[in-house]
Amino acid sequence: MNTFLSDWYYLSIRNIKQIWRPLLALIPSLFIPIFFFFVNSQSLSAFSHVAGFPNVSYKQFIAPVAIFTAIFFSAGNAGIELVQDISNGYLKKLLIMPINRLAILAGKFSEVAVQAVFQGGIVIVLLFIAGVRYNTGILGILASFGILILFAMGWSCISMISALRTQNARLVQSLFVVVFPFLYVTTSQAPINLLPPAFATVARFNPVTYVIEGVRALVLGTWGDPRIWEGFLVSLVFFVVMTSITLVSFQKTLK
Amino acid sequence: MTDAIIQVKDLRKTYAGGTEAVRGVSFDVRKGEFYGFLGPNGAGKTTTINMLVNLVKKTSGTIMIDGIDLDRNPQEVYKRVGFAMQEIGLDETASAREMMQLHGRLYHIPKDRIDSQIAKLLKLVELEKVADRYTSTYSGGMRRRFDLALSLLHEPKILFLDEPTQGLDPHARQLIWGHLRELNKAGMTVFLTTHFMEEAEELCERIAIMDKGQIVTCGTLQELLDEHKVKTLEEVFLKTTGSNLGEEEGNPNATDPYSRNRM
Numbered sequence: 001m002n003t004f005l006s007d008w009y010y011l012s013i014r015n016i017k018q019i020w021r022p023l024l025a026l027i028p029s030l031f032i033p034i035f036f037f038f039v040n041s042q043s044l045s046a047f048s049h050v051a052g053f054p055n056v057s058y059k060q061f062i063a064p065v066a067i068f069t070a071i072f073f074s075a076g077n078a079g080i081e082l083v084q085d086i087s088n089g090y091l092k093k094l095l096i097m098p099i100n101r102l103a104i105l106a107g108k109f110s111e112v113a114v115q116a117v118f119q120g121g122i123v124i125v126l127l128f129i130a131g132v133r134y135n136t137g138i139l140g141i142l143a144s145f146g147i148l149i150l151f152a153m154g155w156s157c158i159s160m161i162s163a164l165r166t167q168n169a170r171l172v173q174s175l176f177v178v179v180f181p182f183l184y185v186t187t188s189q190a191p192i193n194l195l196p197p198a199f200a201t202v203a204r205f206n207p208v209t210y211v212i213e214g215v216r217a218l219v220l221g222t223w224g225d226p227r228i229w230e231g232f233l234v235s236l237v238f239f240v241v242m243t244s245i246t247l248v249s250f251q252k253t254l255k
Numbered sequence: 256m257t258d259a260i261i262q263v264k265d266l267r268k269t270y271a272g273g274t275e276a277v278r279g280v281s282f283d284v285r286k287g288e289f290y291g292f293l294g295p296n297g298a299g300k301t302t303t304i305n306m307l308v309n310l311v312k313k314t315s316g317t318i319m320i321d322g323i324d325l326d327r328n329p330q331e332v333y334k335r336v337g338f339a340m341q342e343i344g345l346d347e348t349a350s351a352r353e354m355m356q357l358h359g360r361l362y363h364i365p366k367d368r369i370d371s372q373i374a375k376l377l378k379l380v381e382l383e384k385v386a387d388r389y390t391s392t393y394s395g396g397m398r399r400r401f402d403l404a405l406s407l408l409h410e411p412k413i414l415f416l417d418e419p420t421q422g423l424d425p426h427a428r429q430l431i432w433g434h435l436r437e438l439n440k441a442g443m444t445v446f447l448t449t450h451f452m453e454e455a456e457e458l459c460e461r462i463a464i465m466d467k468g469q470i471v472t473c474g475t476l477q478e479l480l481d482e483h484k485v486k487t488l489e490e491v492f493l494k495t496t497g498s499n500l501g502e503e504e505g506n507p508n509a510t511d512p513y514s515r516n517r518m
Contacts, residue, residue: 003363010360014349021348089344093405096308097361098333 004106007099011107012114018081019115026119029073033123037066037130044189052193056220063132064144064215065188068208070123071148072155072179074115078108079159079172086167105160105246112156116149132219140218143228147214150235151207155179157242164246164253182208187216210234259283259319260413260444261290261307266316268302268468276302278468280316284413284446289439291459292448293488295496299468300448301341304417307446308338321412334362337406341417343398347391351382351401354390355408362409369408376404379434396427403434413444420454432457452488462488466496 019026041059048058085091094104124141134140162172185202186209192200203209214231221227261284268277277299284290292300305311307318309329318325320332346354352373359369377383380400385393393401399419406414416435420428435458439445449455455462456476463473472479472495479491 006363007361010357014346014357017353018348085346088347089340089342090346091344092310092340092342093338093344093358094361096310096333096336096338097358098330098363099361 004100004103007103008106008110011094011099011103012110015078015081015107015111016114019077019111019118030070030119030122032073033066033069034126036069037062037127040065040189041130047190050194052191054191054220059130060132060220061216062189063127064212064219065183066127067120067123067144067215068148068188068212069183070119071116071145071152072183074112074119075152075156076159076173076176077115078112078156079161079163079175080169081111082108082160083163083167083169083172086163087169101250102247105243105250108156108160109153112153113149116152117145120145120148134219135221136218136223140223143232144215144218147211147228147231147235150232150239151211154235154239154242157246160246161242161249164249182206186212188212207234207238258286260286260288260321261446262317262319263307264317266303266306266318267314268299268306268311269314276468277306277313280465280468280470282463282470282473284444287439287442287444289435289445289458289460290447291455291462292446292465293452293455293462293492294448294450294465296450298465298496300450300465301417302468303465304338304415304446304448308336308415309333334409335412336415337409337411337413338415339399339402339406339417339419341421343402345390345393345398345402345405347389350387350389351377351393351404352386355405358405358408364409372408372410376407379407379437380404381430396423396430399423399427399431400434403431407438411443413446414438416445416447418449419447420449420451428454452492456488464492464495471495 040062044062045058047053048056048061054061082091085094091104095101134144136143158178159172159175162168162175166172185199186206187195187203188208192203192209195203210227210231211234212231213227214229214234217225217227217231261282263283264281266277266280267275269275280299280303292303294300302311306313307320307325309325309332321335323331323335325332349357355373355376356369359372364372373386374383377386380403382397382401382404385397390398390401403419419435420431423431432454435445435447439458445458447454447459459476461473461475462479463470464479465471472482472491474482476488479488480486483491483494485491485494
C-alpha cells in the first residue's frame with residue numbers, strides 16, 4: 001500500500017477511536033441540535049404563514065439547520081485533540097516516525113467525517129421520526145452529507161490552526177462559540193426575502209448561508225435547484241482554503 | 256573516527272529572539288557506544304538532542320546519522336533512531352498495547368513481528384499485566400518504562416534518551432538503568448542527556464559536559480579525572496561549568512527555557 005494511504009488509514013483509526021472516548025461527550029452534540037429543532041419548530045411555526053414564506057411547514061424549513069448543527073459539532077474536536085497531542089508531546093513522537101506528515105492532518109479529517117456521518121445520521125433519523133422528509137430521497141441525504149462534511153472539515157481547520165499557533169486548550173475550546181454568529185446571520189430561521197435588508201446583505205456574504213441553502217434545497221427542492229451546487233462549491237472552496245492555511249501553519253509550527 | 260554512527264559538526268541553534276541555545280557543537284559517537292551529555296539545566300542538551308532527531312531545526316552545522324545526512328533524508332534517519340523524550344509524550348486515550356500496535360504499523364513492521372515485539376518489550380519493562388490499561392492510569396515510573404519500550408519497537412540502531420530517569424524514585428531508576436545496560440550490551444548505540452552525575456558515571460562510556468551551549472570537556476570518566484586533576488565527576492563538572500547541579504535542580508522553570516519554541 002502507498003505509504004501515505006497506509007499512514008492515513010492507521011492514523012484515522014487512532015483518531016476515530018477517540019470519538020467514543022468518552023462516549024458521554026457525544027450526548028450534548030446530539031441533544032443540542034434536536035432541542036433547538038423542537039423548540040424553534042414549535043415556537044416559530046406561525047412564521048410559515050407569513051407572506052413570502054415558501055409553501056412548506058416551518059419544521060421542514062429548519063430541519064437543515066439541525067443537521068448542519070449536529071455535523072458542525074463534530075468539527076471542534078480535531079483541534080482540541082491536536083492541542084492535547086502537542087501539550088503532552090505525542091505529536092513529537094509522530095513527527096519522528098517515517099510517516100507522511102500530510103497523513104497526520106488527513107487522519108484528523110477522517111475523524112471529523114466519521115463523527116459527522118454518525119451525528120448527522122442520528123439527527124436525520126430523529127427528524128424522519130418527527131415527520132421531516134427529503135424531497136431528493138436517499139441520494140439527497142448522501143449529497144447533503146457531502147456538502148456538510150466538506151464544510152465541517154474546513155471548519156475543523158480553524159481549531160487546528162489555533163491549536164498549532166497557540167497550543168492553548170482553553171482558547172481552542174472557546175472557539176466553539178464562533179459558530180453562533182455564523183449560524184444565525186444566515187437564512188437559518190427565515191428565507192432571505194423576509195430578512196431585514198442589512199441582515200440579508202451580511203447573510204449573502206456568509207458561507208454558512210450557502211451551505212444551509214444547499215441542504216435546504218435537497219430537503220425541499222429538486223436536483224435542478226442551483227442552490228445545491230452553490231452549497232457544494234462554497235463548501236469545497238472553504239475546505240481547500242482552510243486546509244491550505246492549516247498546512248502553512250503546520251509547517252511554520254515545525255520550524 | 257571511522258566507526259562513528261553519529262557525526263555532528265559545528266552544530267548551532269539560535270532561536271527567534273536571538274537566544275543562542277547551541278553554539279558550535281561538534282562530536283562523534285561510535286557504533287555501540289553509550290555516550291552521555293551531562294550539563295546543568297538550560298545548557299542546551301535538550302535542544303541538541305532534539306536537533307539530532309530533527310524535532311528542532313538547526314540554524315547551521317551538519318548531522319550525519321548512520322552515514323545519512325539528516326537534512327537530505329530524514330525519513331531514513333527516523334527508521335534508524337528511537338527517542339524517549341523528557342516529556343514522555345503518550346497518547347492518554349489509548350492503552351499501551353494499542354499504542355504499540357499503531358506505532359508498529361506506522362513503522363511498517365509486519366503484523367506477526369509487531370505482536371512478538373510487543374510481547375517481548377512489555378516483558379522487558381515489566382508491564383505485560385497492565386498492557387491493556389489506558390496509559391493515563393500509569394504512574395511516572397510506568398510511563399517512563401513504557402516510553403522506553405515504545406521507542407524500541409522498531410529495533411532502532413540508535414536510542415536517544417533525554418533525561419530518561421527524571422522524576423523517578425531510586426528503584427525505578429535502577430530498573431531503567433538495568434534495561435539500558437542490557438540494550439547497550441546487545442549492541443545498541445545509546446545517546447543520553449542527563450543532569451544526574453551518578454547516571455552519567457554508571458552508564459556512559461564517554462561523557463561530554465555541556466554548558467552555555469558548548470561542549471566544555473569530553474572523554475571517559477578516567478580521562479576527565481586525569482585531565483582536570485580531580486577525584487570525582489562532580490569536581491570536573493564544577494571546574495568546567497562553575498555551576499552546582501543541586502542549585503539548578505531547585506529551579507523548575509529552568510528545565511527547558513525554550514519549550515514554547517521547540518515544536
